[in-house]
Amino acid sequence: xxxxxxxxxxxxxxxxxLAKTIExxxxxxxxxxxxxxxxxxxxxREAMLAVGxxxxxxxxxxxxxxxxxxxxxxxxxxxxPDTPVGKxxxxxxxxxxxxxxxxxxxxxxxxxISEAGIRLIDERPRHGSMGxxxxxxxxxxxxxxxxxxxxxxxxxxxxxxxxxxxxxGCIGWRTGKGQPPHARESSLPVTG
Amino acid sequence: xxxxxxxxxxxxxxxxxLAKTIExxxxxxxxxxxxxxxxxxxxxREAMLAVGxxxxxxxxxxxxxxxxxxxxxxxxxxxxPDTPVGKxxxxxxxxxxxxxxxxxxxxxxxxxISEAGIRLIDERPRHGSMGxxxxxxxxxxxxxxxxxxxxxxxxxxxxxxxxxxxxxGCIGWRTGKGQPPHARESSLPVTG
Numbered sequence: 001x002x003x004x005x006x007x008x009x010x011x012x013x014x015x016x017x018l019a020k021t022i023e024x025x026x027x028x029x030x031x032x033x034x035x036x037x038x039x040x041x042x043x044x045r046e047a048m049l050a051v052g053x054x055x056x057x058x059x060x061x062x063x064x065x066x067x068x069x070x071x072x073x074x075x076x077x078x079x080x081p082d083t084p085v086g087k088x089x090x091x092x093x094x095x096x097x098x099x100x101x102x103x104x105x106x107x108x109x110x111x112x113i114s115e116a117g118i119r120l121i122d123e124r125p126r127h128g129s130m131g132x133x134x135x136x137x138x139x140x141x142x143x144x145x146x147x148x149x150x151x152x153x154x155x156x157x158x159x160x161x162x163x164x165x166x167x168x169g170c171i172g173w174r175t176g177k178g179q180p181p182h183a184r185e186s187s188l189p190v191t192g
Numbered sequence: 193x194x195x196x197x198x199x200x201x202x203x204x205x206x207x208x209x210l211a212k213t214i215e216x217x218x219x220x221x222x223x224x225x226x227x228x229x230x231x232x233x234x235x236x237r238e239a240m241l242a243v244g245x246x247x248x249x250x251x252x253x254x255x256x257x258x259x260x261x262x263x264x265x266x267x268x269x270x271x272x273p274d275t276p277v278g279k280x281x282x283x284x285x286x287x288x289x290x291x292x293x294x295x296x297x298x299x300x301x302x303x304x305i306s307e308a309g310i311r312l313i314d315e316r317p318r319h320g321s322m323g324x325x326x327x328x329x330x331x332x333x334x335x336x337x338x339x340x341x342x343x344x345x346x347x348x349x350x351x352x353x354x355x356x357x358x359x360x361g362c363i364g365w366r367t368g369k370g371q372p373p374h375a376r377e378s379s380l381p382v383t384g
Contacts, residue, residue, distance in 0.1 A: 002222055003221065003222040003223065003224070003243075003244060003245055004221050004222050005221050005222075005223065005243050005244060006243075006244045006245065006262075007243060007244050007262055007263060008200045008202075008203060008243055008262075008263040010200075011200060011203065011291050013335060013337055015335050021335050024334070024335065027308060028305055028308045028309075028310055028334070029195065029196050029197050029293075029305070030194055030195040030196050030197075031195065031197065032195070051195075051197045051198075051199060051200055051293060052195060052197060052198045052199050052294075053195055053198065070198070070199055070200075071199060071200040071263070092284065093336055094335045094336035094337075095331070095335070095336030095337055096288045096290075096291060096336075096337055098288075099203050099288060101221075101243065102244075113220055113221070116219060116220045117220075118220055139287070142216070142220070143205060143207050143213050143216065143286045143287070144285055144286035144287035144288075145205055145286075145287055145288055
């Protein structure tokens with residue numbers, strides 16, 4: 001079969017204090033903060049930090065974003081204790097929460113993976129970090145690993161009036177509610 | 193500061209049955225098995241599966257290996273229950289065990305990270321999967337995340353007489369004890 005996964009897109013890490021954990025990763029490893037945003041549907045406030053030197057890669061027009069081999073560290077702070085990440089923290093403490101892989105066609109990938117007998121948590125793609133189309137797969141069918149598929153589609157420049165600087169050293173852009181937060185927008189159907 | 197990490201090199205996943213988990217990842221996602229090897233020092237039998245389409249990337253001469261954006265899924269089965277991965281399984285069950293990031297100079301990276309206040313589990317680099325130089329960082333200083341640094345250095349062709357095919361569909365090479373298992377060898381000092 002053809003490989004469905006194109007790259008390790010990100011590692012999702014659950015933390016109790018997003019600002020402190022951003023500082024930790026920035027100051028220890030020199031990672032660059034690309035976005036800080038809230039996702040109320042998923043009950044998290046989160047940051048995407050680029051791993052690797054900045055370079056324009058496939059689908060990436062911004063020099064601050066990671067090169068094709070980079071990927072992201074995604075830091076996740078729960079908005080409330082009764083969210084999935086809040087429950088994860090209560091049960092297991094801080095640590096790696098999930099792994100996200102890049103795919104070129106998320107609908108096709110979900111179909112193929114479902115046919116292989118893996119249960120989908122999301123029946124249709126939905127909006128994830130930075131406007132990507134994402135879908136989660138059931139960890140019970142994947143050796144205890146909560147697994148996310150990520151498809152980035154097209155690049156559009158971020159609105160200049162949406163740009164913010166803040167104390168975390170974020171070079172990215174925050175958005176208002178309902179607005180894809182970054183330079184990428186999916187042309188696929190998304191839910192939520 | 194300069195970014196110390198160049199890429200997400202791999203995600204390490206603890207499993208109880210290596211052969212079955214290799215099959216799961218191969219059959220679900222089409223990942224290619226690059227090596228299956230035992231590391232007695234670390235008390236694991238492990239497999240490296242390439243994520244993404246095969247392509248020659250920086251430091252990678254073999255077409256079966258992942259391209260520059262690919263990375264690996266590393267599956268880890270403990271050799272005995274009293275090993276670190278065996279204890280992890282007993283405590284937390286199957287799932288993500290650690291994350292590995294690429295660095296260009298592991299000795300320099302370890303020094304910088306130590307100066308940033310993060311404790312090193314390994315005081316000097318040692319041999320990891322596929323002959324890389326690796327070092328682990330203390331999860332208690334990194335928000336509960338066991339973190340590994342990985343440096344691949346030079347590429348030499350694998351010995352043809354060391355090539356094996358097996359039922360897992362492995363396209364890589366197994367090695368005898370004490371022998372770097374793959375096409376890469378470090379020129380740095382390594383312990384163990």
